[in-house]
Amino acid sequence: xxxxxxxxxxxxxxxxxxxxxxxxxxxxxxxxxxxxxxxxxxxxxxxxxxxxxxxxxxxxxxxxxxxxxxxxxxxxxxxxxxxxxxxxxxxxxxxxxxxxxxxxxxxxxxxxxxx
Amino acid sequence: xxxxxxxxxxxxxxxxxxxxxxxxxxxxxxxxxxxxxxxxxxxxxxxxxxxxxxxxxxxxxxxxxxxxxxxxxxxxxxxxxxxxxxxxxxxxxxxxxxxxxxxxxxxxxxxxxxxx
Numbered sequence: 001x002x003x004x005x006x007x008x009x010x011x012x013x014x015x016x017x018x019x020x021x022x023x024x025x026x027x028x029x030x031x032x033x034x035x036x037x038x039x040x041x042x043x044x045x046x047x048x049x050x051x052x053x054x055x056x057x058x059x060x061x062x063x064x065x066x067x068x069x070x071x072x073x074x075x076x077x078x079x080x081x082x083x084x085x086x087x088x089x090x091x092x093x094x095x096x097x098x099x100x101x102x103x104x105x106x107x108x109x110x111x112x113x114x115x
Numbered sequence: 116x117x118x119x120x121x122x123x124x125x126x127x128x129x130x131x132x133x134x135x136x137x138x139x140x141x142x143x144x145x146x147x148x149x150x151x152x153x154x155x156x157x158x159x160x161x162x163x164x165x166x167x168x169x170x171x172x173x174x175x176x177x178x179x180x181x182x183x184x185x186x187x188x189x190x191x192x193x194x195x196x197x198x199x200x201x202x203x204x205x206x207x208x209x210x211x212x213x214x215x216x217x218x219x220x221x222x223x224x225x226x227x228x229x230x231x
Contacts, residue, residue, distance in 0.1 A: 033218070043159075043203065043221040056218050090158055092219075102207075103149065104219060106158045 002027065004093045004107030012113045018079040021110045025072050025093030031055075032074040033104060034066060037088040046089075049074050050096075078112075086114045117142040119206050121222035130231050134191040138204030138222055141185070148180055148187045149205040149219065152198075159203055163189060194229040201226045 005024045013019050025032050033056075034046040045058040049068035066076040078085055088111050092104040118141040128134045136150075147166045151159035165171045165178040165187065177190040187206075191198055204222040 035219075035221075042223045043205075043219075045218045045220075048218065058218070088158075102147075103161055103164055105161060106151075109158045 004091055004105055006089075006091050006107040006110050008110060009108060010111045010113075012115065013081050014115050015081055015083060017081050018077065019081060019112060020075055020077045021089055021091075021112075023074045023076075023091030023093075023107060025074070025091075026105060029093040029095050029105075030072050031094045031096060031102075032068060032072065033092045033094070034074070034076050035090045035092065035106075036060075037090060037109075038086075043090070046076065081114045083114050086112060088112075117145075117206070117208060117220045119204055119220045119222040121202075121204050121225045123225070125226040125228055127228045127230065128194050130194060130196060130229055132194050132229075134194045134198065134227055134229070136189040136191075136202050136204075136225050136227070138187045138189075138206075139185055140187070140204075140206045140220070142206070142208050142220075143182075143185065145182075145185075145206045145208050147207045148178070149207070150176075150178060150189045151203040151205060153201045153203060153224065155200075191227075194227075196229050196231055199228050 007022045031050045033048040037043045048056040052068045063079045068074045088109045090109045091107045094104045122137045150163040153159045163178040165180045171178045175192045179188045201224040203224045205219040
C-alpha cells in the first residue's frame, strides 16, 4: 500500500508570494492533518480535514488555509509569504477523524524556503 | 494549553545498551500516546502507540504508560547505531467540545545517538 505523498518536495519562494502544497493520503484514509515543523517551534498543528470539511484548526494566521477534495486529497495554501514561513510542512493521514485510537502517518514533507 | 515535555537531550548510549526516553503531558484527558522517530532531514515515522496503562512491547521497543503520573516512556533495548535519530512524543487528547479532533500535541523531541 502506498504511503502518504506530498508535492512538491522542495520549494523556494520570495516574500509576498503565495504557495500551494498538495497531499495525497494513504488509500482508504479520509482524514488529513497538516503540521509545520521548524527548529525553533518544533511540530505545530495547522489544521485537519475530513470529508471535505475543516474539523480543527491550530493557532496560525488566516494566511494559512486549506481544503480537501472528494477523493480525500488535500491542499494547503499560504498567501503573502513571510520569512518566518520557511519550514518543513508535513501532511499526516489517518483512517478516521476525531477518534483518539487512531494513528497518523506522515508524508515526506515539503521543504519551503522563503527568501 | 496542552503541554508535552520530553527529557532534554542529547542522549548518548553505547551499542547494545538500553536507551530510555521519557515524556510527560499536562492534559489529564489525553487518551492516546505515540512515539515517532525522525531521522535528520526526514519526516516523522510512527514506531509505537499505546492507549492503556502498562507496557506494550514491539520487538526491541517497549512503550510504558502511567496515566496517573501523566508519564509515557520508550525503551529501546539492544540499541543500534541505526537507532540514532530524534524521538518525538505525541499525545492526542479526548475530544473537547470538538476542538481537539485528530490533533496531535508534540514534544520537542529527544536526540538519541548510539555509538559503536
